[in-house]
Amino acid sequence: xxxxxxxxxxxxxxxxxxxxxxxxxxxxxxxxxxxxxxxxxxxxxxxxxxxxxxxxxxxxxxxxxxxxxxxxxxxxxxxxxxxxxxxxxxxxxxxxxxxxxxxxxxxxxxxxxxxxxxxxxxxxxxxxxxxxxxxxxxxxxxxxxxxxxxxxxxxxxxxxxxxxxxxxxxxxxxxxxxxxxxxxxxxxx
Amino acid sequence: xxxxxxxxxxxxxxxxxxxxxxxxxxxxxxxxxxxxxxxxxxxxxxxxxxxxxxxxxxxxxxxxxxxxxxxxxxxxxxxxxxxxxxxxxxxxxxxxxxxxxxxxxxxxxxxxxxxxxxxxxxxxxxxxxxxxxxxxxxxxxxxxxxxxxxxxxxxxxxxxxxxxxxxxxxxxxxxxxxxxxxxxxxxxxxxxxxxxxxxxxxxxxxxxxxxxxxxxxxxxxxxx
Numbered sequence: 001x002x003x004x005x006x007x008x009x010x011x012x013x014x015x016x017x018x019x020x021x022x023x024x025x026x027x028x029x030x031x032x033x034x035x036x037x038x039x040x041x042x043x044x045x046x047x048x049x050x051x052x053x054x055x056x057x058x059x060x061x062x063x064x065x066x067x068x069x070x071x072x073x074x075x076x077x078x079x080x081x082x083x084x085x086x087x088x089x090x091x092x093x094x095x096x097x098x099x100x101x102x103x104x105x106x107x108x109x110x111x112x113x114x115x116x117x118x119x120x121x122x123x124x125x126x127x128x129x130x131x132x133x134x135x136x137x138x139x140x141x142x143x144x145x146x147x148x149x150x151x152x153x154x155x156x157x158x159x160x161x162x163x164x165x166x167x168x169x170x171x172x173x174x175x176x177x178x179x180x181x182x183x184x185x186x187x188x189x
Numbered sequence: 190x191x192x193x194x195x196x197x198x199x200x201x202x203x204x205x206x207x208x209x210x211x212x213x214x215x216x217x218x219x220x221x222x223x224x225x226x227x228x229x230x231x232x233x234x235x236x237x238x239x240x241x242x243x244x245x246x247x248x249x250x251x252x253x254x255x256x257x258x259x260x261x262x263x264x265x266x267x268x269x270x271x272x273x274x275x276x277x278x279x280x281x282x283x284x285x286x287x288x289x290x291x292x293x294x295x296x297x298x299x300x301x302x303x304x305x306x307x308x309x310x311x312x313x314x315x316x317x318x319x320x321x322x323x324x325x326x327x328x329x330x331x332x333x334x335x336x337x338x339x340x341x342x343x344x345x346x347x348x349x350x351x352x353x354x355x356x357x358x359x360x361x362x363x364x365x366x367x368x369x370x371x372x373x374x375x376x377x378x379x380x381x382x383x384x385x386x387x388x389x390x391x392x393x394x395x396x397x398x399x400x401x402x403x404x405x406x407x408x409x410x411x412x413x
Contacts, residue, residue: 004388007395014398043398046405050370053348054355057247058254060264067242070268071235074275 001029010036014043065133108154134158223287231278238278242271245288248372249295255367256299258356266302270295285381289374292382296364303360354404362397369394 001009009026012018018026030036060066132141132154139158146153221240229237249270254263273294281290355363361383368374368382379390 004392008388008391011391011394011398039402043402046402047370049347050351050366053344053351054255054367054371055251056371056373058251059247060250060267061260063243063246066246066264066268067239070242070271071239073268073272074235074238 014040062135068133108156224283227287238275245291252295252367253299256364266298270298289378289381296382350405354401357404358397358400362393365390365393366397
């Protein structure tokens with residue numbers, strides 16, 4: 001029996017999927033190597049351990065944002081799968097999931113600044129370019145483009161009260177690729 | 190009076206883009222078959238595609254995460270997989286199972302990423318160097334004897350050992366083991382996913398299992 005055939009039969013034997021003819025074919029090998037039986041028993045145990053410890057399914061972090069962001073990517077690429085290729089998945093690098101809470105907090109600070117500077121202005125329509133996501137189901141998030149301030153702000157409702165001292169500073173200026181998007185980095189809660 | 194509350198009362202409310210897609214399907218109380226969802230998606234029905242994503246994202250993400258061992262990269266790559274699935278859906282024919290076809294795309298995305306990464310960090314991704322470091326860490330941190338009373342700890346320890354051993358396999362062997370033992374694919378399906386013959390799958394399984402057993406036996410041996 002050549003090596004390839006032996007490997008094939010032993011693999012099936014480990015999985016318990018050998019036919020009776022194949023088992024007869026393998027028997028001389030098994031008789032010559034009694035340690036194989038022990039190896040098989042050990043592997044059965046190892047397989048159980050593998051299945052018990054390595055998950056076959058694992059929800060990605062922020063699963064609903066996963067879908068929402070994917071939709072933006074797909075619609076950025078094309079309206080229909082028949083419309084052909086387009087879009088750059090590399091854009092997703094800008095939206096690493098771990099940036100979401102920090103981004104929301106930064107934009108909230110920008111909104112605060114905008115409201116304080118111009119409290120009577122009527123907010124313009126929602127931004128079509130900005131997707132917002134709040135991991136907490138009780139919190140609503142909305143994106144607003146303020147042309148006067150040259151800023152995109154995120155408004156959150158449903159958050160618990162935060163001490164004023166935690167609503168810390170905000171950063172001004174424009175992101176080089178997205179004018180109007182205010183960036184600030186500070187602790188999030 | 191909380192400043193934030195004051196500001197929040199001025200807000201303009203509106204739908205969050207994509208929110209319906211993310212929250213609406215969530216597992217689905219009326220699950221449709223993949224074939225139905227694929228058929229509707231192929232006609233441009235995004236809600237059907239969203240349901241497909243919700244149904245399969247856990248397996249795709251787990252598979253990628255087990256291959257690349259980095260959450261953020263796995264998240265991005267899983268997104269890339271589904272973008273490619275969406276784009277390629279018009280060409281999908283029901284000869285293969287949707288899930289097998291999706292694993293194939295996952296395989297390609299992961300291997301492209303690995304190739305790119307290897308190219309970008311020439312010399313840094315020496316598997317042997319990385320693995321040797323991991324062996325040392327596992328060896329010193331893992332007592333060889335003594336059952337712990339806390340089952341969770343025992344389970345965590347076992348998981349660490351198994352993950353460590355899997356990481357020491359080469360990518361082809363690791364993927365074959367994951368597809369077979371964890372995802373439960375048939376030999377033929379693994380061959381389709383990995384674009385190789387069934388004989389190659391059998392051979393990879395044979396050697397991957399042997400190596401895995403050897404690695405795990407070593408980690409159980411008492412330290413000298």
